[in-house]
Amino acid sequence: MVFSSLLFLFKFLPATLLIYYVVPKKLKNLVLLIASLIFYSWGEPKYFPLMIACILVNYLAALVMERHRGKRAVLNWTIAAAVVFDLGALIFFKYSDFFISNINAVFGSSIPLLRLTLPLGISFYTFQTMAYTIDVYRGKIKAERNIINLAAFVVLFPQLIAGPIVLYDDVAAALREHRLDRQRMLEGVRLFIFGLGKKVLIANNIGALWTQTRELGFANISTPLAWMGIIAFSLQIYFDFSGYSLMAIGLGKLLGFDFPANFNFPYISKSFTEFWRRWHITLGSWFREYLYIPLGGNRRGYARMVLNTLIVWAATGFWHGANWNFLLWGLLFFVLISIEKKWLMKYLDAGKVWPHIYVVFILILSWALFDITDMPSLGVFLGRLFSFTGGSDWLYYLRNYAVSFAVAVLFCLPLVQKLYDRLKKYWIADVVILGGILFLSVAYLVDSTYNPFLYFRF
Amino acid sequence: MREFFKKNNAAVIVALFAAFLAVFAVLDAVIPDRERSELENRELAKSPALTFDTLISGRFSAKYEEYINDQFILRDFWIDVKSRAESLLGKTENNGIVYGRDGYMFERYVSADSRRISNNTKFIGQFCEKYGVHTTLAIVPNSYMILADKLPRGFENLDQRPLIGEIYSSLEGADGLDLFDALSARSDEYIYYRTDHHYTTLGAYAVYCEYMRSIGREPVSLDTLTAHEVGGFYGTHFSKTKLFSAVPDVITWYEIPGRSVEINGEPADGIYDLEQFGERDKYAAFLHGNNSLTVIRAEEPAETPSRILLIKDSFGNELAPFLACSFDEVWIVDLRYPEIPVSSFMEETVFDEALILYNFMNFAEDANVINITR
Numbered sequence: 156m157v158f159s160s161l162l163f164l165f166k167f168l169p170a171t172l173l174i175y176y177v178v179p180k181k182l183k184n185l186v187l188l189i190a191s192l193i194f195y196s197w198g199e200p201k202y203f204p205l206m207i208a209c210i211l212v213n214y215l216a217a218l219v220m221e222r223h224r225g226k227r228a229v230l231n232w233t234i235a236a237a238v239v240f241d242l243g244a245l246i247f248f249k250y251s252d253f254f255i256s257n258i259n260a261v262f263g264s265s266i267p268l269l270r271l272t273l274p275l276g277i278s279f280y281t282f283q284t285m286a287y288t289i290d291v292y293r294g295k296i297k298a299e300r301n302i303i304n305l306a307a308f309v310v311l312f313p314q315l316i317a318g319p320i321v322l323y324d325d326v327a328a329a330l331r332e333h334r335l336d337r338q339r340m341l342e343g344v345r346l347f348i349f350g351l352g353k354k355v356l357i358a359n360n361i362g363a364l365w366t367q368t369r370e371l372g373f374a375n376i377s378t379p380l381a382w383m384g385i386i387a388f389s390l391q392i393y394f395d396f397s398g399y400s401l402m403a404i405g406l407g408k409l410l411g412f413d414f415p416a417n418f419n420f421p422y423i424s425k426s427f428t429e430f431w432r433r434w435h436i437t438l439g440s441w442f443r444e445y446l447y448i449p450l451g452g453n454r455r456g457y458a459r460m461v462l463n464t465l466i467v468w469a470a471t472g473f474w475h476g477a478n479w480n481f482l483l484w485g486l487l488f489f490v491l492i493s494i495e496k497k498w499l500m501k502y503l504d505a506g507k508v509w510p511h512i513y514v515v516f517i518l519i520l521s522w523a524l525f526d527i528t529d530m531p532s533l534g535v536f537l538g539r540l541f542s543f544t545g546g547s548d549w550l551y552y553l554r555n556y557a558v559s560f561a562v563a564v565l566f567c568l569p570l571v572q573k574l575y576d577r578l579k580k581y582w583i584a585d586v587v588i589l590g591g592i593l594f595l596s597v598a599y600l601v602d603s604t605y606n607p608f609l610y611f612r613f
Numbered sequence: 614m615r616e617f618f619k620k621n622n623a624a625v626i627v628a629l630f631a632a633f634l635a636v637f638a639v640l641d642a643v644i645p646d647r648e649r650s651e652l653e654n655r656e657l658a659k660s661p662a663l664t665f666d667t668l669i670s671g672r673f674s675a676k677y678e679e680y681i682n683d684q685f686i687l688r689d690f691w692i693d694v695k696s697r698a699e700s701l702l703g704k705t706e707n708n709g710i711v712y713g714r715d716g717y718m719f720e721r722y723v724s725a726d727s728r729r730i731s732n733n734t735k736f737i738g739q740f741c742e743k744y745g746v747h748t749t750l751a752i753v754p755n756s757y758m759i760l761a762d763k764l765p766r767g768f769e770n771l772d773q774r775p776l777i778g779e780i781y782s783s784l785e786g787a788d789g790l791d792l793f794d795a796l797s798a799r800s801d802e803y804i805y806y807r808t809d810h811h812y813t814t815l816g817a818y819a820v821y822c823e824y825m826r827s828i829g830r831e832p833v834s835l836d837t838l839t840a841h842e843v844g845g846f847y848g849t850h851f852s853k854t855k856l857f858s859a860v861p862d863v864i865t866w867y868e869i870p871g872r873s874v875e876i877n878g879e880p881a882d883g884i885y886d887l888e889q890f891g892e893r894d895k896y897a898a899f900l901h902g903n904n905s906l907t908v909i910r911a912e913e914p915a916e917t918p919s920r921i922l923l924i925k926d927s928f929g930n931e932l933a934p935f936l937a938c939s940f941d942e943v944w945i946v947d948l949r950y951p952e953i954p955v956s957s958f959m960e961e962t963v964f965d966e967a968l969i970l971y972n973f974m975n976f977a978e979d980a981n982v983i984n985i986t987r
Contacts, residue, residue: 162681169638172631197674341623344630360702371723371769550767551705558702582622586629593633595698601682601691602855 156197157316157608158402159354161600167194168406171312175410176335183333184307187410194312195275202274205244210306212240213284217291217298217305224294234292238285245281248274253477276315278474282441284309287323289445296324304330313406317399319417320437326412334411345579345589347405352592353398355599357566359606360559362391364552365526366607373536377546379553381539387556389522390563393422395609396435415440422518422567425510426503427491430518438474442467465489478528487521641686650683651893652692654852657683696857705765707854713763716807716860718850719756722770725977733982734780737969740985741786744959746922748787748967751824752777752976753812753928756805759796773973780976787969788827795823806862809848810972811896814865817931820970825939828966833938838867843890843898864895869934875908876901877953884909884934899930905950906958909933914941922967924948924955924985926975940965948984955985 171190196203216237223229252268290296299305368384397418407414421434453460472485503510527533578584661676705712781789804816825832846862874881889898918941
């Protein structure tokens with residue numbers, strides 16, 4: 156199930172909230188767990204056992220480690236087993252076909268592909284369970300004895316599909332206290348509606364242009380249209396992803412949780428170092444905490460630090476999809492951030508306008524690398540971008556998308572946020588803005604001719 | 614009052630949000646389902662049956678979501694809201710339909726299935742070889758090819774002209790009828806509907822005339838026929854876009870007296886289903902819609918009656934009445950409804966001519982042309 160659907164908005168959400176609010180505190184987490192399991196299993200019931208296994212393995216591993224605190228060997232074996240299970244599930248479901256097709260290509264074998272559908276949210280919840288078990292191993296947090304609480308955390312429907320990646324520490328207290336006060340709920344309503352609007356009104360609207368550009372075929376489009384297309388995708392992926400995160404955070408607040416922020420106006424960055432502090436923040440933190448630091452971080456000399464950074468970026472790229480282009484996409488940021496660290500940063504800090512151009516220009520190209528998974532097509536597309544091809548096709552698309560472009564670019568800037576922060580003091584303005592976005596979003600969902608789900612490969 | 618809201622603004626907004634969800638959720642669940650949508654001219658999805666198999670395979674979930682969307686409360690109202698919002702955004706396209714000048718709507722059509730086209734062309738060759746009747750293939754270009762001056766600026770669609778040329782040159786045993794010149798010559802007249810993918814009866818008449826000349830016969834003059842007009846026609850393009858400001862079309866139909874009609878062996882009441890002109894789907898009045906085999910016979914035929922076989926998609930429904938003026942018997946076959954196979958009557962019926970009439974998009978997509986060989 157996805158948030159941007161009538162089924163979620165008018166069946167699942169009202170029913171879940173109603174029951175969750177009405178039942179006594181003792182039962183709230185059980186309600187949350189059952190609702191989340193329904194949400195998770197809705198599209199693909201066959202993966203229900205996988206989720207149960209994932210919960211049980213990590214629950215038990217944490218308990219074992221807690222009991223045998225002093226015994227190094229038990230601790231090490233247990234954490235290894237849990238991580239192998241989590242990572243193994245992720246690799247098996249997400250990367251099997253990638254490895255098989257590469258083995259076939261190299262050795263000329265013909266091992267058949269598995270063609271598994273990716274279990275909903277597996278890239279997110281396996282990272283969350285790994286973080287939980289590793290934190291227990293490190294003694295940073297106590298193992299959760301109540302299996303319902305832990306299960307509710309693992310399958311919690313708001314952040315199940317597309318993050319933010321939540322640590323157990325972030326929600327453990329809320330799972331006990333159920334902080335349902337009106338100020339948090341108001342914030343929840345606001346964030347949810349803004350997220351819905353970002354996804355349904357902006358991302359879907361502008362994303363249609365990139366889809367149409369692809370349908371025309373990269374060999375048949377003019378250079379201006381090629382640029383418009385990839386800029387449209389750059390905007391789509393930001394609004395889609397951040398909109399989804401915002402909806403998750405909003406839903407979290409409606410249920411009494413405070414999830415960490417995931418996006419902070421990434422397109423206004425002046426360097427890629429800054430960009431990755433503003434884009435998918437919880438993923439960056441996860442890799443720092445559970446990969447970079449265990450590898451030794453920057454404490455084992457310069458060469459080792461560069462290697463560690465390389466590994467982290469390769470993993471970050473690969474996490475986004477099982478294909479070579481994602482790996483390259485990750486490595487591109489390794490190169491850029493390394494250059495920035497070595498000498499470019501001081502010039503970027505001093506610059507006013509050109510650092511923004513530098514970031515936006517390279518980002519747009521990086522999104523081409525991200526979304527065009529086969530290399531020959533990418534070559535054709537880059538050819539269109541940089542060797543000028545005339546034509547009048549872009550006139551039609553400019554007329555159709557000019558307003559959407561303007562709206563999308565405007566909403567990439569903190570300006571709109573500041574304006575809203577002023578207006579929301581007047582409750583009528585607040586109601587009109589929120590009501591308007593919700594109303595229009597419902598209209599677009601009813602007649603949804605284009606409502607893609609971009610997270611199928613995450 | 615103001616003080617109250619100031620103090621309780623959080624509660625008020627949360628309550629309004631909850632009320633919005635609750636009211637629509639409850640009304641949506643309570644209000645009975647609709648069978649079909651007049652606005653969109655289609656059957657709406659029904660509540661799917663829940664079985665263990667459909668649940669586990671995920672098919673139930675997919676069908677159920679479709680059902681929820683189709684039956685959502687005030688569906689037509691929401692569609693209208695979106696249509697207006699899109700027009701504020703300056704969009705000139707929705708759901709694959711592009712808005713041209715003067716209220717014309719066109720399909721977005723950027724690529725054709727070349728394998729399907731070549732297969733369909735081969736099936737026609739097999740038909741000609743099997744029966745030996747003089748056969749003409751007429752592929753009607755879609756409206757955007759002819760009404761180039763109505764297209765929005767910079768809009769490019771697939772060029773059908775070279776593709777139709779290729780079909781005709783690879784066609785074996787039949788003649789290809791080029792219609793570009795005949796239709797382009799009348800491109801400033803009302804030859805295609807604005808809100809529908811069909812040509813108008815005037816467009817059908819132009820195709821008919823071109824065909825008659827190609828087989829050396831004289832077409833009937835329009836002046837000799839009595840015309841009737843039916844307004845308020847919202848066609849298939851409209852059904853997809855649901856554009857709030859769409860300009861409806863006018864259907865002209867011509868009385869063809871002295872003919873009896875038989876559909877799938879049962880007598881039918883005339884060439885037109887006149888009641889259908891009062892309904893939403895007005896195009897279905899022609900030939901009572903699409904049927905497997907329709908035969909139009911002159912009530913007073915010549916001693917050796919002239920016969921034509923028309924194998925067609927829905928573009929043939931508007932053309933058949935004109936053929937009925939020129940032949941004593943018109944046998945009309947729609948291969949998409951194969952209850953009565955072609956082979957079942959070809960042996961004992963002698964045809965003077967066979968005309969295979971498709972619009973280009975349908976010829977490039979239809980998987981039923983193979984039925985011509987069955």
